[in-house]
Amino acid sequence: MxxxxxxxxxxxxxxxxxxxxxxxxxxxxxxxxxxxxxxxxxxxxxxxxxxxxxxxxxxxxxxxxxxxxLPIHRELPAPVALLMGIPKGDGMDAIIRQATELGVRQIFPLITERTQVHPHPTRRHRWRKIATEAAEQSWRQWLPEIFPAQPLATAWAEVGAVPKFVCDPSPGVPHLCRVLPAAPQPLAVCIGPEGGWSAGELAWLQANGGQRVSLGRRVLRTVTAPLAALALIGAKWEEHL
Amino acid sequence: MxxxxxxxxxxxxxxxxxxxxxxxxxxxxxxxxxxxxxxxxxxxxxxxxxxxxxxxxxxxxxxxxxxxxLPIHRELPAPVALLMGIPKGDGMDAIIRQATELGVRQIFPLITERTQVHPHPTRRHRWRKIATEAAEQSWRQWLPEIFPAQPLATAWAEVGAVPKFVCDPSPGVPHLCRVLPAAPQPLAVCIGPEGGWSAGELAWLQANGGQRVSLGRRVLRTVTAPLAALALIGAKWEEHL
The missing domain is CATH 2.40.240.20 (Hypothetical PUA domain-like; domain 1)
Structure with missing residues (x-):
């Protein structure tokens, strides 16, 4: 074989x-x-x-x-969770498929202030099916865990005491690659829905230990940001950039 | 303002x-x-x-x-061209939208041996419209140029004498970040369609100066690979990783 x-x-x-x-x-x-x-x-x-x-x-x-x-080594060196404001339409489907390809281990779909959709609980079935197919296609060893859609504070508690990086396109925020630990360790990346985090959410995230990070000079849509973040984490940890 | x-x-x-x-x-x-x-x-x-x-x-x-x-600085420090095997369905739409967000300057849709669709020439209109909308949404200064769908060799000639990096998931291929010039310079990234490059194409690409690169340990679909490549190029050039 x-x-x-x-x-x-x-x-x-x-x-x-x-x-x-x-x-x-x-x-x-x-x-x-x-x-x-x-x-x-x-x-x-x-x-x-x-x-x-x-x-x-x-x-x-x-x-x-x-x-x-079979000896397979496709996983990121440490598990990465994604806390993801649910985007409109079927944007979450694409995020789950592509984040699985890029190595995510847990996905927490978030209902935030600016989330405009409240997915029916059965949607989680669909998301898990997409993650399973993507894990098979992309040779993952771990099937990403898809949590029920839940409020930000609930997911924040559930993901536990790991460093949490909050994507925020505001000026002056340091780039993810500058603050990411060089040694792999479990962590979470948090990305808002279309329209971003509200001012209140951003204050809450920082008060609760979230570290704001930028993903670069360009404005990324909510379906693109998690892919950029996961690609950068993989390269930094695996290629020691 | x-x-x-x-x-x-x-x-x-x-x-x-x-x-x-x-x-x-x-x-x-x-x-x-x-x-x-x-x-x-x-x-x-x-x-x-x-x-x-x-x-x-x-x-x-x-x-x-x-x-x-208005003083805007959203562009990559040097122009990056994407030579992209046309994927099935509307995969190219998503690639054009998201590659525009991530800073691409030229997109050459490729008809390759394993390309299963030959887009009608009017499709280019749609692609340009998507690129324009994405450039406006993501605050780009340059509108990416969308070339007509064309064979690999034609696009290769048209993109000119710039370093060309050919994504290839084969074992032992160096990571893009290891061979990318540290100083920004015009270059091209070449990505195959679903099913990848044929053996003949890969030989031709190397014989014509293409440098094979990996995008990491995980198997990325053809719609995800260009986004990872562009995110990594941006971080390397702008954050000096």
Missing amino acids: NDLARYQRLTIHPGQISGNQAQLTPEQSHYLRRVLRLQTGDEFIAMDGQGHWWRAQLDAAQTAQLGEV | NDLARYQRLTIHPGQISGNQAQLTPEQSHYLRRVLRLQTGDEFIAMDGQGHWWRAQLDAAQTAQLGEV
Whole structure:
């Protein structure tokens, strides 16, 4: 299994795995046999979304045998959470897909003062499906965790005591790359919705330990800012820029 | 005019400008008066898309008076061209919008071996409209130039004798940030469509002076790669990372 790119990838929940055997759901079995046209004995890559890849072989029953653990190193050196003001329309779909490609580990969709949409709770299902597909496509080892849409203060508490960088395009704010710790450590990036943070939110964020950062001279839309931030964090930590 | 964010921005072609007067098209006049509801004497920001911003004042006729030149510094320190394999669906729309936000100066949509769409020539109209809107929204001084969809070799010749970096996710390829010149200079970034470059294209690109670069450990889709590349170039040149 040298050329991993040749193999199909499928996310299998850790609860489906017992020893070296994975119990497939009817949907997964259908997908492997009918959509991908694999047959009994064919190989694919099983991912548990929690750090592991295995060589897997399709059984006669609705099971797969897990073989060798595959050495994959695609994750950021430390987990990065994204607290993200929900943009209009389907902007959040694109953010979840692309932030997953760029290595995000947790996404907290935020309902802020200037959020104009309050997504139906079922929307989270869709977001998780997008994250799963993106994780498979982009060879992630960890499936990003998608939290329910929630107010800023709730997400702030839930993400815990990690450094939090608040994107703010105001003049004089230092660039993310100047204040990001050189040694990888868990942290959070916080980005407002269209229209940005309100003055009250920005004061609250700073009073609660948020460090304001710039993403450069140009004005980025809310769907572009998280991608720039994640690309810069990856390059700084992995290339030691 | 201290708080520039308060003012509407409108791109006016240099050919419409004579001395301190800009002749508006009927569409521009309609937009200013009917959509934005400006009245005679009201101010807005006029951009020529070639580096200049002016304070402008709406006249009684279909003209605007150009006042002081406004000091804006939003451009990358040197122009960056993007040679971009055309992705499926409306992926190119998102790339043009977001690459404009991130400072691109020229976009060459490429028809490559694995390009599955051959856009109708009228599509370029749409792309230019998207670039114009994005340039206004993101406070660009230069309107990115959108070239017609063309074969790789044609675009390669047209972009001229600048360093060209070819994104290639193969193992062992150096990271863009390691080979990017520290001193800003005109250059081009080349990104393949879904499915990437063919082996023949990759050989041709290298034989013709293209330098292969990685954008990091993670597999990025074709719509995400140009955004990561532009974000990294901006940070390296402007923050001296």
